[in-house]
Amino acid sequence: MSGSIYGKLLKVSTWGESHGAAVGAVIDGCPAGLAISEEYIQKYLDRRKPGQSEYSTKRAESDTVKILSGVFEGKTTGTPISLMVENTSHHSADYSNIKDVFRPGHADYTFNAKYGFRDYRGGGRSSGRETIGRVAAGAVAMSILEEYGVEIYAYVSQIGDISIDRDRFDKGEILKNPLYMPDHTAYVAASDYLDKLIQNKDSSGAMVECIVTGMPAGIGEPVFDKLDARLAYAIMSIGAVKAVEIGDGFDVVKATGSKNNDEFYMENGEVKKKTNHSGGILGGMSDGSDIILRAAFKPTPSIFRKQKTVTTDGRDTEIEIKGRHDPIIAPRAVVVVEAMTALTIADLILVNKSSLT
Amino acid sequence: MSGSIYGKLLKVSTWGESHGAAVGAVIDGCPAGLAISEEYIQKYLDRRKPGQSEYSTKRAESDTVKILSGVFEGKTTGTPISLMVENTSHHSADYSNIKDVFRPGHADYTFNAKYGFRDYRGGGRSSGRETIGRVAAGAVAMSILEEYGVEIYAYVSQIGDISIDRDRFDKGEILKNPLYMPDHTAYVAASDYLDKLIQNKDSSGAMVECIVTGMPAGIGEPVFDKLDARLAYAIMSIGAVKAVEIGDGFDVVKATGSKNNDEFYMENGEVKKKTNHSGGILGGMSDGSDIILRAAFKPTPSIFRKQKTVTTDGRDTEIEIKGRHDPIIAPRAVVVVEAMTALTIADLILVNKSSLT
Amino acid sequence: MSGSIYGKLLKVSTWGESHGAAVGAVIDGCPAGLAISEEYIQKYLDRRKPGQSEYSTKRAESDTVKILSGVFEGKTTGTPISLMVENTSHHSADYSNIKDVFRPGHADYTFNAKYGFRDYRGGGRSSGRETIGRVAAGAVAMSILEEYGVEIYAYVSQIGDISIDRDRFDKGEILKNPLYMPDHTAYVAASDYLDKLIQNKDSSGAMVECIVTGMPAGIGEPVFDKLDARLAYAIMSIGAVKAVEIGDGFDVVKATGSKNNDEFYMENGEVKKKTNHSGGILGGMSDGSDIILRAAFKPTPSIFRKQKTVTTDGRDTEIEIKGRHDPIIAPRAVVVVEAMTALTIADLILVNKSSLT
C-alpha cells in the first residue's frame, strides 16, 4: 500500500488531502550546506496557487509554506526537511452530491475499489493539492541543481489544436500570461478556445514541454534506472498525465536511422551533437545536450455538464458537478512538471557521485 | 551507480554484457508454489531470439535458459530464482573500428562520460542482449499473473507511416509474421517498406502496443507509485523507447472533458465503463477495463552508411558500421514490452495484498 | 545522506530537531480501515514524555500529537499518515558553552565531521526528541498488530548490577514505577543506585527487554531480511543502544548444541517447542514462540562533571554540561523499543501477505 515516497538517494515523502488539516512533504537525503528559505520555496508554490486567473479555481488559498525542520541558520543541515502548507479554505461544504457517486474521469471508483471507502471531500488524496508537496520538495531540488549549473523551465506548448510557433518562441513570455505559453499569439488563440469551452461547460487537454539546460553528461544509470525511465516515472505520476516523450518522442516511429541519429563533432575540445533528436539522453544517460521532455495532460474531468455514472452501492445515476474547477489542468501543472524533473535529476546527480573519481 | 534492480516486492536484478560469458536475472520476492520450468521461460525467450527472419540479426544464439536456483521439484520455493543464458556466439571479432569511436545514436559516448571507459564489444551492457534477463524474469511474472487471470499481449501497431487497420485486427496473426503485426495487410506493406530501407542501408522506427486483460480494479498506488507511472518507468527503461502513452495518450491534448471522460454504468452487478479513453487506469489505479499502453521505438542506430562522429580522444572522424544488426528494433522488443508490463503488474498486485482485508 | 526512512512496505519517515518548530513522522503503507485516533497515539507518547519523575528531565513538554492526514472519520484511508508534535519548550537558552565544543559521548563531533557544521541547540537531530516520531509511528504499527493478535511489551530488566529476579516478575508492576521495572524490589534497589549516581553527577546504563506474544510462525524473510536482522537494525538504530540480542543471545557462546536446540513436540495439533533458547526465531523466521530481545543502553553521556574535550576549531579544552538531562536513558526508551519492534514486525507481516495463498 506504500507509494508516496519518491527517489533513490534524495527521497521525498508527500502527505495530505485536499480537505485535511494540511499538506506537506519530507525530504530525506538533501546535502548539507544549501541555502534554503521559505521565500525561495514560496516562489514555486505561488505558480501553482489557485485563484490567479479565470482559468484557475477561485479557492482562496495562500498556500504558505513553513519549514519545520532540516534548516538551521538559513542552511540545510543534511537531516530531513519537513515542509507544510496548511489548508485554510477547506470549509467542508456540501459533498452530498459526490459522496455516494463515482465522478467519471476521477479516481473515486478506483479508490473505493482499492480501499473499500474514500475521503470524498474535494478528492481527498487524489486532489490536485497533492502536488503542493511535490512543488515544495522540487524547490529544494532546484537549489541542489543550482550548485551544478543545471536549469529547468517548462511551459504549455499546445492546448487543443493550438500549438506554439517555434519561430515566435519567447521564454520571457512564459510567466506573463496565465496559460504559461511562450508565444503570445498562441496564448491569445488558446484563450479564446478555452473561453468557448467554459461557456460549453467543457474542459481542455494540453501539452507541457520541459527543457533542462546545463546538464553534465553521464547522469542516469544503465538498464532500469535510465534517466529517461526515471523521468517518465516521475512525470507520469503527476495526476492527469497520459503520455510522456523524450526528444523526438512519438515522431521516431516514422523516422529512419539516418535521420534520427545525432552526429557528433568536436567544438572547443568538447563533444557536441549536430542535432538533438535524442532529447539529451542516449542509452539512459545524459549526453550533454539539453533534455527535452513533453507530457500530455488530459482535460479536467470535472465538467459542469450532466454525466451518466453509478453510485457506490451499484445503481445507475446521473451527476452534475458543482464547485470550483479549472477548465484546464496544464497551466498550474507547469511548475509541477519542473518540480518532478528537478527531483529526478538532482537525485540521479547525487547517485552519480558514488563513483570512485 | 546502482540501477539494474527493478521492483518493489518482486525485485529483478539483471546482469550481463553482449560479449561476456553469460547474461541473466535474479528474481527476489516471487511467491512459493508456482509451477515454473525452463521450457515455460524458453517460449518467451525464443520470441526475442535473433536469426529468425530477414529483419533480425543473423547472430547464431540458441539463448537457452537455465534455472540455477529457487525452483524445487517444478515449483518456486519462495527464494531467489536465478536464470542464466550463456553467450555462445561472442567470438570477439574485430572491434577496432568501434573501440575508439562513438557510434551516433548509441550509448558509447554516455558510457565513456559516466565511467571513463566502456566494454566496447557489441555494445557491452547497452546491447539488446541485456533484455534477455528482462524477458526471462517477465516469464516468471507471467506465471504469477496467470494465478490472477491477468493476460498480456503486445504487437507492432505501426512501422513508419504504415499503421494497422483496427478493422482488420487479428490477434491470431501476431505470431504468424516476423514483424509481429496483428494485420496481415499492414505487415505486407511494412515488409516492403523495410526492404527498401535495407537496400538504402537505413532503418525504421515503430510503435508497439500492449494490452492487459483481466485486470482487477484497484491495483497501483496513489501518488508516486501509480500503475501508469510504474508502467512508464518500466517501458521507458527498455533501450530505444522514446515515448510511452496510456489509453488515448497524446490525443488527450486535443480532447475535451466531455469526450475524454468515460461514463460508468452497471452490468451484472459490476461497474463498467462505456468507453476506455483512460486505458484502464484512473488516478493511478486500475479501473477494471483493459490496460492499453503504447511505446515508440526509435530506428536502429546501427546503419551501414558512413556517418560523421568523433573519437574517444576527441578528433572528428567518420564511421561505417559493419556486422549484424536488425533494420528495426520493435518486433523483437514486443516480448520485452510484455515482460516489463508483466513484472510491473505482478509487483503491484503483490504490493496490493498488504491490505488488511 | 538519506537515512531517516525505515521499512519495506510500512515506511516511516521521521523528521525534526530538538529545538526546531516541531518533530514528526509520516507513515506510508499503512493499510486502510484501521481505527486510529490522537488519543490512542498519545498514550504511547505519554510514556516517553519528560518530566514525569526524578529520573527524567524537567523540560516541560506536553508532547501533544496531531494527525494531519491519512485518517478520515476515525479510520486510516490507506494514504500517508502525517503525525506532528510541536516543540513548545525550546526557548533557545544559552548554548554558548556547547556551540563550539564537542561533548564527549555525544554526536557533536561526528555531525561536524559529516556535514561541516551542526544544529547545536539541544543536540539537534541527535536529540532524544527524535524518538517522538518513532513512538507515534509505532503506535500506528501497534494497531496493525492488534488485527493479528500480536502483543508487545518491554521493560527495564537491569540497571548497573541490579537485575530483575525472574521469580518476582510482575508484568503489572511495569507501569507502576518510574523505572519501568517488572520487579518492585529491583526497582527500589535501582532507585537507590541512581540516587547515588545523581549525587555523584554521574549516570547509568541499563538493559531493556522486549517480549512479543501471539506471533504467527513464518514471519521474516530468509537471508538478509531475517526477522532478527530487521529487529537488530531497528533496535540498534535507537540512540544509545550498543548491543542487541535475541533469545539466549550472548549466552550461546558458552552453550552446546544439545542444550541450545529447542525440541519440537505436538500439542493440540500445533507444533510447539519445549524450550525457547531461540527467542522465537529460527532461520530468520518466527517459529511461533514468544520473541525475546534485549537491548543494552549506554549511560547518559550528559553528566555534570568537568570533562576534557576539544573545540570545533581544534583546541584542547574542558566542558561542564548544564541543563536538563536524565541520569538514565533506558526507562523513557522502553516505549521506543516497543515502537521499533512493532514497526518491524508489522512491516514483515505485511510483506508476508504477498504469498499466493
Added chain:
Amino acid sequence: MSGSIYGKLLKVSTWGESHGAAVGAVIDGCPAGLAISEEYIQKYLDRRKPGQSEYSTKRAESDTVKILSGVFEGKTTGTPISLMVENTSHHSADYSNIKDVFRPGHADYTFNAKYGFRDYRGGGRSSGRETIGRVAAGAVAMSILEEYGVEIYAYVSQIGDISIDRDRFDKGEILKNPLYMPDHTAYVAASDYLDKLIQNKDSSGAMVECIVTGMPAGIGEPVFDKLDARLAYAIMSIGAVKAVEIGDGFDVVKATGSKNNDEFYMENGEVKKKTNHSGGILGGMSDGSDIILRAAFKPTPSIFRKQKTVTTDGRDTEIEIKGRHDPIIAPRAVVVVEAMTALTIADLILVNKSSLT
C-alpha cells in the same frame, strides 16, 4: 517475500541452495575502474571452504568462483558484477530421514510454516552455502574499501568458556590455526574442548570479533541508517548469529557515564579519543577510531545425538542426524562477518559521497 537483496547504493542480490546447480551473487552499484579478479575473490572464498580441518565438514567442494559480468580487461565497468560458484558435491544422497521431519534448531519448521513446503536437500536456502554469495560480494566491497584505506579483519575471540587473552593477542596467528583465533594458547585449549564435544556428539557456540581500521569520520547516517544499525542488520542476518555488540556492548549496562564517555583530545591537528568505549561509532556515525564489533554464534544445531521432534504431518518422533557437519560454526563464519562488515561500510561510504563538497 523478498529479502535476499542488501544495501542502499551498493546492492547485493544473493541466490542459491545447498543442492541446487550453483550459488552466487549479483552486485549492483559497484563503482567503475576497480581492479577485480577471480583470484582476488577466491582468496576470501577459500577461507570459508569446507574440508580444511577436523572442525569443518568433509564435503569436497572447490568453491571456485567465476566472474560472469561487470568486469572488462580486469576492471569493474560500473555495471552489475555477477559471481557464480557451482555446487559440485551435491549428489543428492539420502534425505529420507530429514525430508519429513523438522530438525531442532534448524529452519525446517519455519520454512514450512512460511512457504508450505521446502527444499529439504542439505537445508536448501538456509544452508551455510548461502554465505558464499556474501563472501564473494564482500571481496568486491573490500576492494572498494582499499581505495579509502579501510581494512577489516575478524577472528574467533571465544569458544565456550575459553576466551583469548588480550595480552597474547597476535594478529599474525589468526590465519595459522583452523579456529582463526589470534592467541595460540587459547586455540589449543579450545581445540581440546571441541575434541571432547565431538566425542560427545555435541557442538559449541563461539564469539567472532571484527575490527575496522582506517575509518574516516562521519560515515553512517543519523537516525535509522546509523552505521551501527546497518552493521547490526548485516551481522545478525548471518545464520546462527544471536547477538551483536559495538564497542563495550553489553558491558555498558553496568557502566557509568563518567567511565563510558570517551574524552577527546587533539593530536597533530586531529581529533582523537583517549579511550574507545564507543567502538568507533557516535550517534550512528564513525568517529575516526577503530570500529569494534562482536557477534555471538550459536552451536551447530546438527548434532549426532538422538533428538525429539515432530514430523511435517504433525506426529511426535525422534531424529538422529547424519552426514557432514561442523562441530562449530564460527571459524568458517569469520570471513562472512568480514564480508558483511565490508559490504555495509563500503555502501555507507558511497552514500556519504552524495554530499555537496
